[in-house]
Amino acid sequence: MATKEPTPMMVQYHQIKDQYPDAFVFYRMGDFYELFEEDAIQGAKILELTLTARNKNSEDPIPMAGIPHHAVSAYIDILVDAGHKVAIVEQMEDPAMAKGMVKRDVVQLITPGTKLSAKMGDGKANNFLAAVVATGARPGDVDQAAFALAYIDLSTGELKATELDEASAILDELGALEVKEVVLAKTGEWSTPQLADMLGEKGLVVSFQGPVQPSATITYLTKDLKNSAGQAVTGLLLQYLFDTQKRSLDHIMPVQTYQRQSYLVFNQVTRVNLDLVENSRTKQKAGSLFALLDETKTAMGGRLLKQWLIKPLKDLTAIQGRQDAVAAFKEDFFTRGTVQDQLKYVYDLERLAAKAALGTLNARDLIQLKRSLQAVPTLQDALTGENASPILQAAGQDLDPLHDLAALIDQAIVPEPPISVRDGDLIQPGYDDLVDSYNQALADNQDWLAAYQQQEREATGISTLKVKYNKNFGYFIEITKVNLDKLAEGRYHRKQTLTNAERFTTPELKEHEDLIFAAQTKRFDREYELFLAVRAKVKEEITRLQTLAHQLARLDVLAALADVAENRHYTKPVFRTDDLRAVTIRQGRHPVIESLLGPGEYVANDVTFAEETKIQLVTGPNMAGKSTYMRQLALIALMAQMGSFVPADEAILPIFDQIFTRIGANDDLVNGQSTFMVEMAEANLALQNATAQSLILFDELGRGTATYDGMALAQAIIEYLDQNLHTTTIFATHYHELTALADHHSAIQNVHVGAQLSDDGQLHFLHQIQPGAADRSYGIQVAGLAGLPQSLLTNAELILQSLETQGAGQVDPLTVGEDKGAKIATDQARVKGQPAQPNLDGLAQDIPLFEIASAPAPQLAVPAGPSMQPEDEAALAELDQVNLNQLTPLAALNLVAKLQEMRSNHG
Structure with missing residues (x-):
């Protein structure tokens, strides 16, 4: 009869599984890695494995699924990419020599943040692992706490730390870095359970780490940190790596600190709205600004370009240093060409150095390293040539080609070694x-x-x-x-x-x-x-390799930006050195849209903010280019501050500290937020955090609610910006009534996107920004371009004419110097139905069809009385004969026209 007693092997398995309850345990047995019990059931579904059983004849067979050891990497990648962790259990002794059970132990825990292998074509993406601790007076309350953040790319050794003052800033930074896994303290003063819930809701893998053990390595890597929170969060991150990787991590560089405020700040919403690193519609790199600028030739150059893109600079000296180097490359075509040609032979030096430290570098990797180093002397000669600019010469002189390491590999390793390093045929004849x-x-x-x-x-x-x-x-x-x-x-x-x-x-x-x-x-x-x-010799030279890698990556990015600038006719922007916030962009273009159109098809536009102008109100039809005009300014500002040339004939800009955008209609139903709530939350973020040095883009703000509510909010927001923030703002709207604000506020300027109706009623977009307000929105004509039925469009025209006849929605601007108290009292009186003095045509004023001196409670038919005119009596009698439930929109319009005619005839 079968026994329920666990076998020694399953006892060993459970001992290991208990230490890693949240990971799939890959248990090595001969040439296979085995999954057992719940791991086998879930793993078989995810990995499409055959689910079998161990001890099939027992009362409780153990579910089991196996993976050949030579194919395990592909299966691990699938699990980790899906957000799971994998514990690799290896045999720690030769089975032939073992007495009793073969000793086994976990040799590595692979998690979303510690995965080293990249997908094909994904070498230009970092894989950051982060750690967060809450600080401040109430670290247990995420709403009241400040935070310390550290992050690392294990595949390159890049380690950085910063401090942030609120939870939203933490989420933005994690989003910008595309972090997939965050480490939190399991217990102690830095433990914050609320933080785990918040991160989990955002889809991040949350891992917990126990106490940090005293370590000379941690002390060395954190020596530049001056505060306890920074030391705590970086130590937490490093301890997690030591515990999970269980091998040498000598490639990790000492932590670099930075302040988020040192860069141009924008949140995830803005990154998406501007299509910075991926197209917001397709979620692919193609169609993004990153794709347009990425003419880099190396993986490490591509990663650095992305970092420059998501963290543009605010320091004028640093910006101009990048600009000057781009200009030097742009003006020296032959040097740039030689440098880029040689960079094509340079492999990912950062990750090759990491492989050497981790002990995973194979002979083919050594050949890649040799070929990379052998490309440097030619590249260096081009940079230091007598005709090169001083900037390029200085960059070339700083390079260390590591001649000794390249020569060693060339002498020792055959040009085409096998993948395996244990089966010979690695060493050159004559070397040993x-x-x-x-x-x-x-x-x-x-x-x-x-x-x-x-x-x-x-x-x-x-x-x-x-x-x-x-x-x-x-x-x-x-x-x-x-x-x-x-x-x-x-x-x-x-x-x-x-x-x-x-x-x-x-x-x-x-x-x-x-x-x-x-x-x-x-x-x-x-x-x-x-x-x-x-x-081992390569490992000894990791610091030199990492320095060279960073230098080559920087040269790669600068040459790429110069390439784009020359090929797309970009110009070097100029930054204002005074305190004025004026903006002058002559013939500016949206870089991505321009790249997708044929030569000469894009219509360029000037963007001008005089010193006294803080807000531009942009009106015009849908599809005419309002959003493109707005994004164009943001992208030009962002590109300029990352050190790039910009798509314009001339650009004179202030340095912006933040960019806020409210573009598009998106809801957040998971968190219970409607489209309008998201719209208001994003507007509030800008209003609460923007400064006079910021840039705000508001597109169709207020459209998510009733027309008058939306118009009232839009007007109030514009006036708040004008009176309190003085922020450079573009406000695109279809509320044409708001254009009257420019007559009362000197800081507001009206511009519109031109459009024309041809004699046959066809709408033609000019895509040209022109001064003044648009005369209409042409919404019905745009609907016609979308192919709506002609009868529907005709009905819409009749309805529009009726609404325009009523004159609804006239704006009542709060002019500078007006008595606010008196205006508020007047507005409150309107709401309560009391007589309001003297202007009755405010935002929320409904225009009655019939003027009745003293109207009773609303009802369909009102008895004739002394206060009612004969023409009104006749009109109401006509209304009594109508079944409103069966009235079509067109019939209703005809009825309104008939009633108006009756009143006019009586008059």
């Missing part, structure tokens, strides 16, 4: 005498085998006799069955029978087989030993 002697012995034995084969053919008279080899049987003599009768009895010892042949061996052949195997084994061991020595 011992390897050469083993190779000579093997060559001699191969000669002996050829001579032995010829000898046996002559002795047996069998011309097809062959001496062959395979891994299972070693060396043997093979004779086809049709020739067996020619073989003398007892000459050979039978080894294997096949369908059409027999295999034999002899004492002489066995003796030479032993010699060959001994020489091969010794050669393999010696070559591996030499390979490890070369890899």
Whole structure:
């Protein structure tokens, strides 16, 4: 009868699983990694494995699924990309030498933030792992706390830390870095359970780390941190890495601190609205600003470009340093061409250095490293040429080509080594005498085998006799069955029978087989030993490699920006050095949209904010280009502050500290927020945090609610911006009534996107920004372009004419110097139905169809009385005959026209 007692192997498995309850445990058994129990059930679904069982005949068979060890990386990647963790359990001793159960232990925990392998074509993306702790007076309350953040890319060793003052800033920074996993303190003063919930709601993998152990490595890497929170969060992150990776991490660089406010700040909403790193519609790189600018030739250059893009500078000196280097490359076509040609041969030095530290660098990686280093001297010669600019010469002189390391690899490793580093054929002839002697012995034995084969053919008279080899049987003599009768009895010892042949061996052949195997084994061991020595030398030079990698990445980005500037006719922007906030952009273009159109198709526009102008109200039809005009300004400002040239004939800009955008209609139903609530929350973020040095883009603000509510809010926001913030703002709207505000506020300027109606009623967009307000929105004409039925459009025109006749929605601006108290009292009186003095045409004023001196409670038919005119009596009588429930919109309009005609005839 089957027993329920767990086997020693399952006892061992459970001991390991208990330490890693939130990970899939890959348990090594021979040539397979096995999953058991719930891991097997879930893993089989995700990885499409066959689910089997261990102890099938027992009452409770154990679910089980296996993965071949040689294919395990692909399966691990699938699980980790789906947000899971994988604990790799290896055999820690030779099974043949083990007494009892083979010792096993976890050799690495692979998580979304510690994954090292990149998808094909994904080398230009970082994989950041972050740690966060809450600080401040009430660290347990995320709404009241400040935060410290540290993050690292384990594949490059880049380690950074900062402090942020609120939870939203933490989420924005994690979003900008595209962090997938965040480490939090499990217990102690830095533990914040609320933070775990907040991060989990955003789809981040949350991991918990126990106490940080005293470590010389952590002390060295955090030596530049001056405060306890920064030390705590960086130590927490490093301890997590030490505990999960269980190997040398010598490539991690000392932590670099930064302040978020040192860069141009914008949140995830703005990154999406501006399509900075991916297209917001397709979620792909194509169609983004990053794709347009990415002419980099190396993976590390691509990663640096993205970092510059999401963190533009505010320091004028640093910006101009980048601009000058881009200008130098742009003006020196031949130097730029040589540099970019050589960069094509440079592999990912940052990640090759990391592989050396982690012990995963193989012989092919060494060849990639050698070829990369061999490209540097030519690149350096181009930069330091006598005709190159001083800026480029200085950059070239700073380069260290690591000639010694390149020469070592060239001398030691064959040009095309195998993937495996334990099966020989790695070391160059002439590099090591011992390897050469083993190779000579093997060559001699191969000669002996050829001579032995010829000898046996002559002795047996069998011309097809062959001496062959395979891994299972070693060396043997093979004779086809049709020739067996020619073989003398007892000459050979039978080894294997096949369908059409027999295999034999002899004492002489066995003796030479032993010699060959001994020489091969010794050669393999010696070559591996030499390979490890070369890899160790690479590890010793990690700091030099990382320095060179950063220098080449920077040159790559600067040359790429110069390439884009020349090919797309961008110009070098100029920054104002005074305190004025005026903006002058002449013939500016939206870089991405321009790149998607044919030559000469994009209509360029000026963007001008005089010193006294703070707000531009942009009106015009849908599809005419209002949003493009707004985004164009933001992208030009952002590109300028990252050090790039910009798509314009001329650009004179102030330095912005923040960019806020409210563009598009998006809801957040998961968190219970409607489209309008999201709209108001994004507007509030700008109003609460913007300064006079910021840039705000508001597109169609207020459209998510009733017309008058939206118009009232839009007007109030504009006036708040004008009176309190003085922020450079573009406000695009279809509320044409708001354009009257420019007559009462000197800081508000009206502009519009031109459009024309042809004689046949067709709408033509000019895509040209013109001064003044638009005369209409052309919404019905745009609907016609979308293909709506003609009868519907005709009905819409009638309805529009009726609404315009009523004159609804006249704006009542709060002019500068007006008595606010009196205006508020007047507005409150309107709401309460009291007489309001003297202006009755405010935002919320409904225009009655009939003027009745003292109207009773609303009802369909009102009895005639002394206060009612005869024409009103007739009109109301006509209304009594109408069934409103059966009235179509067109019939309603006809009825309104008839009633108006009746009143006019009586008049």
